[in-house]
Amino acid sequence: MTAARPDLVPVPYRVAARTARTPDTADLVLDPVADALPPFAPGQFAMVYAFGVGDIPLSLSAQDGHRLTHTIRAVGAVSRALHGLWPGTTVGVRGPFGIGWEPPAVEGTDLLVVAGGLGLAPLRPLVRAVLAARPRYGRVAVLIGTRTPGDLLCTQDIEDWRAAGARVEVTVDRPDNAWQGDVGVVTDLLDRAEFAPRNAAAFLCGPEVMMRATARELVRRGLAPDRIQLSLERTMHCGTGHCGHCQLGPLLLCRDGPVVSWSHAEPLLLVREL
Amino acid sequence: MTGEAPTAVIGTEGMAELIRVLAARGRTVIGPTVRDGAIVLDELTDGDELPYGRGVELEAGHYRVRPRADGAAFAHSAGPQSWKTYLHPQRERQWNADRGSDGAWVVTEDDTPPPSYAFLGVRPCDLRAIAVQDRVLAGGPHSDNRYRARRERTFLVAVECTEPGATCFCTSMGAGPAVDGGYDLALTEVVDGGGHRFWARAGSDEGASVLAELPHLPADASLATVAHEKVSAAADRMGRTMPEVDLQALMRETLHADRWNDVAARCLTCGNCTMACPTCFCTSAEDVTDLTGDHAERWRRWESCFDLEFSHLPGGPVRASGRSRYRQWATHKLGTWYDQFDSSGCVGCGRCIVWCPVGIDLTEEAHALNAERAAGGPPGEGAA
Amino acid sequence: MTADRPDFFGALPPAHRDRLRTLAREVSFPAELRIFDEGGPADRFWVIRSGTVALDVYEPGRGAAVVETLGDGELLGWSWLFEPYHWHLGARTRAPVTAYEFDAEQVRGAIDADPAFGLAVTRCVAAVAIGRRLRAARLRLLDLYGAPGREPWTGAAGAAP
Numbered sequence: 001m002t003a004a005r006p007d008l009v010p011v012p013y014r015v016a017a018r019t020a021r022t023p024d025t026a027d028l029v030l031d032p033v034a035d036a037l038p039p040f041a042p043g044q045f046a047m048v049y050a051f052g053v054g055d056i057p058l059s060l061s062a063q064d065g066h067r068l069t070h071t072i073r074a075v076g077a078v079s080r081a082l083h084g085l086w087p088g089t090t091v092g093v094r095g096p097f098g099i100g101w102e103p104p105a106v107e108g109t110d111l112l113v114v115a116g117g118l119g120l121a122p123l124r125p126l127v128r129a130v131l132a133a134r135p136r137y138g139r140v141a142v143l144i145g146t147r148t149p150g151d152l153l154c155t156q157d158i159e160d161w162r163a164a165g166a167r168v169e170v171t172v173d174r175p176d177n178a179w180q181g182d183v184g185v186v187t188d189l190l191d192r193a194e195f196a197p198r199n200a201a202a203f204l205c206g207p208e209v210m211m212r213a214t215a216r217e218l219v220r221r222g223l224a225p226d227r228i229q230l231s232l233e234r235t236m237h238c239g240t241g242h243c244g245h246c247q248l249g250p251l252l253l254c255r256d257g258p259v260v261s262w263s264h265a266e267p268l269l270l271v272r273e274l
Numbered sequence: 275m276t277g278e279a280p281t282a283v284i285g286t287e288g289m290a291e292l293i294r295v296l297a298a299r300g301r302t303v304i305g306p307t308v309r310d311g312a313i314v315l316d317e318l319t320d321g322d323e324l325p326y327g328r329g330v331e332l333e334a335g336h337y338r339v340r341p342r343a344d345g346a347a348f349a350h351s352a353g354p355q356s357w358k359t360y361l362h363p364q365r366e367r368q369w370n371a372d373r374g375s376d377g378a379w380v381v382t383e384d385d386t387p388p389p390s391y392a393f394l395g396v397r398p399c400d401l402r403a404i405a406v407q408d409r410v411l412a413g414g415p416h417s418d419n420r421y422r423a424r425r426e427r428t429f430l431v432a433v434e435c436t437e438p439g440a441t442c443f444c445t446s447m448g449a450g451p452a453v454d455g456g457y458d459l460a461l462t463e464v465v466d467g468g469g470h471r472f473w474a475r476a477g478s479d480e481g482a483s484v485l486a487e488l489p490h491l492p493a494d495a496s497l498a499t500v501a502h503e504k505v506s507a508a509a510d511r512m513g514r515t516m517p518e519v520d521l522q523a524l525m526r527e528t529l530h531a532d533r534w535n536d537v538a539a540r541c542l543t544c545g546n547c548t549m550a551c552p553t554c555f556c557t558s559a560e561d562v563t564d565l566t567g568d569h570a571e572r573w574r575r576w577e578s579c580f581d582l583e584f585s586h587l588p589g590g591p592v593r594a595s596g597r598s599r600y601r602q603w604a605t606h607k608l609g610t611w612y613d614q615f616d617s618s619g620c621v622g623c624g625r626c627i628v629w630c631p632v633g634i635d636l637t638e639e640a641h642a643l644n645a646e647r648a649a650g651g652p653p654g655e656g657a658a
Numbered sequence: 659m660t661a662d663r664p665d666f667f668g669a670l671p672p673a674h675r676d677r678l679r680t681l682a683r684e685v686s687f688p689a690e691l692r693i694f695d696e697g698g699p700a701d702r703f704w705v706i707r708s709g710t711v712a713l714d715v716y717e718p719g720r721g722a723a724v725v726e727t728l729g730d731g732e733l734l735g736w737s738w739l740f741e742p743y744h745w746h747l748g749a750r751t752r753a754p755v756t757a758y759e760f761d762a763e764q765v766r767g768a769i770d771a772d773p774a775f776g777l778a779v780t781r782c783v784a785a786v787a788i789g790r791r792l793r794a795a796r797l798r799l800l801d802l803y804g805a806p807g808r809e810p811w812t813g814a815a816g817a818a819p
Contacts, residue, residue, distance in 0.1 A: 008416075014378075052561060052562075052563035055559070055561075075588040088377065092371070207717060209715055209716075212697070237557065237559040240418070242418055243557045243558065244556030244579065245577075245584060247602070247606065249605075249610055250609075255414065255415065270696065274529070274592075586719075588719065590719050591719065
């Protein structure tokens with residue numbers, strides 16, 4: 001028998017903890033049963049398998065040693081199965097796959113992290129990595145747009161990130177009685193973030209409509225299109241570049257993405273049903 | 275292979291012996307044979323199973339086997355299947371998972387020993403198609419090791435093309451009708467006053483040793499020249515052409531063309547073209563469990579980009595319209611394949627034209643897109 | 659004259675209206691034609707004479723969501739007036755459309771050359787298109803026809819944004 005390949009055959013991980021984040025979203029914390037996968041770079045993804053049901057691509061929302069955290073919204077058969085798992089059950093994980101976020105090499109660059117809805121999850125490892133090396137960067141702003149205050153992920157993170165020297169702003173589409181914060185779309189928060197457009201880099205994740213609007217607004221404010229990175233979502237069955245499902249024109253997103261620069265993505269995202 | 279490539283002349287008895295020699299070496303010999311009114315690929319045990327005296331009549335949406343007076347075995351062009359049926363099978367189990375009483379489970383990779391094939395009668399277009407799939411499935415950062423294992427064990431007997439079909443355009447795609455390496459043995463069939471002969475060349479050490487085992491006809495210096503001439507003449511008799519432009523750029527620049535609406539009005543989105551295409555590689559993962567629920571399997575099966583589910587996201591399909599699905603197939607095949615895998619995805623075999631139930635012709639669509647681009651593109655779209 | 663009437667020309671003082679009309683050419687579009695796409699250059703705009711145009715937003719997997727429809731007398735497109743002159747939405751005809759079409763660069767030139775004309779046109783676009791549509795969009799956000807007792811209402815009468 002050939003040696004098991006973690007890119008083709010899932011590696012067993014045990015659910016160590018499950019934390020409900022919103023009514024339909026939960027964090028699953030996974031520990032390897034025996035062998036662990038190689039480390040994931042922020043923005044790379046795993047294929048996570050629910051026994052007998054199937055696997056789906058999931059970005060990591062945290063990685064601590066061999067411990068992986070995924071944020072899962074129950075929207076399809078596999079994600080519903082994973083979302084409903086309790087501590088002690090076993091899942092399969094393949095990876096790491098794809099190209100993740102690429103923080104700027106130039107010291108002192110201002111960073112803008114813009115998240116919409118569940119898009120905050122794949123950005124969490126990036127924010128953590130950046131704040132762990134805080135002196136290397138200029139101003140760091142994390143701008144978060146969400147549907148309702150109840151849909152806001154990682155409220156504890158927000159406090160931690162502020163304490164670690166990031167400006168964190170949150171706006172919601174639909175406030176509730178208790179909400180005293182901003183109401184509006186996430187692009188409005190750009191006015192709040194301080195950054196030097198010629199010396200800034202941006203990282204976007206959320207619905208494509210939100211990322212398109214944000215990227216255009218950033219370009220209008222002077223950011224170069226190749227300094228704006230976004231994480232794209234398409235169907236994926238293999239993660240290894242063989243199944244063909246994740247094509248976006250010239251890109252195989254499991255191989256050439258999921259993180260793509262706006263300069264590459266813009267002409268592709270403008271073609272409907274590409 | 276070291277030194278000069280050995281060549282020889284063999285006859286039909288040598289062809290029959292070739293099948294026996296390959297089988298004796300433990301190989302499953304696959305080649306063309308007549309069945310159900312078509313020249314199909316199947317396991318061969320004897321030379322008389324080859325389609326001697328059979329040709330094909332091809333047109334868009336049309337395929338008929340026709341008798342040939344010359345008795346040639348390889349005077350037919352692409353049939354309904356291609357070699358991917360064997361190298362990249364329609365359905366394949368990738369692994370099993372078994373759950374114990376404690377809820378933990380173990381995975382075992384499927385370790386069925388890969389078959390050892392000999393492909394007899396690989397046309398140059400299909401030889402190119404195998405090379406294209408090699409790059410897709412075994413040439414990237416992740417290699418499909420089951421494909422690779424089958425591929426590495428396969429012995430390839432190429433047969434050059436002297437009788438192109440009405441739907442062939444390998445010359446436009448630079449894939450034929452002559453072979454250009456990548457084989458263990460190459461043959462060119464010549465039927466003339468000198469008899470029914472094959473000019474054979476070895477392309478590998480194993481090819482040379484197989485060739486040495488075959489009964490040879492007397493060496494005939496003129497046969498190589500005759501074979502070359504027949505293959506060169508075939509290049510000028512292609513039934514179809516592609517526009518002589520950069521097809522990658524043509525596809526990139528016509529994403530909004532009106533022609534996609536025209537072809538979408540005819541296309542049934544049945545996916546036949548993707549099944550018949552020798553390079554289409556897309557698959558879907560399929561997960562099954564047994565009745566106890568404690569044994570699970572991961573299968574991979576061919577999938578078509580014409581399937582609505584192919585581009586499914588939680589909200590629905592990305593390519594909801596037939597127009598976008600045909601466009602995806604054609605632009606991938608002729609254009610974005612270069613971006614992804616550094617070559618065209620089309621080898622000019624014409625299968626997609628023949629096996630389209632409504633006779634959509636990829637070359638005609640490419641010419642129409644080229645004409646529309648030359649005429650300045652569609653009004654309204656993009657320009658507004 | 660009231661800014662809430664949809665008729666774009668009706669909201670312009672007569673002299674400026676006549677001036678703008680001299681820059682128009684009559685066009686017609688068949689049904690189901692995409693007039694422009696999000697991100698495309700906003701180099702033209704239209705005042706609809708007859709027919710209906712749907713403005714939409716595209717999200718992969720969800721398709722195109724119509725966010726508003728425009729009909730007789732209404733202005734189609736205002737992104738031509740503000741940098742970077744790119745469409746924010748897509749537009750597609752429903753029924754066949756006849757319209758006055760304007761070349762954006764020509765109108766911007768006239769606006770720059772004649773401040774009084776420019777102010778009138780800009781005011782008109784701001785009031786008729788942007789102002790009216792923004793108010794309508796905000797009201798629609800409230801989901802007034804939805805079941806009562808849901809957010810975003812605070813519960814206090816008249817406290818809606």
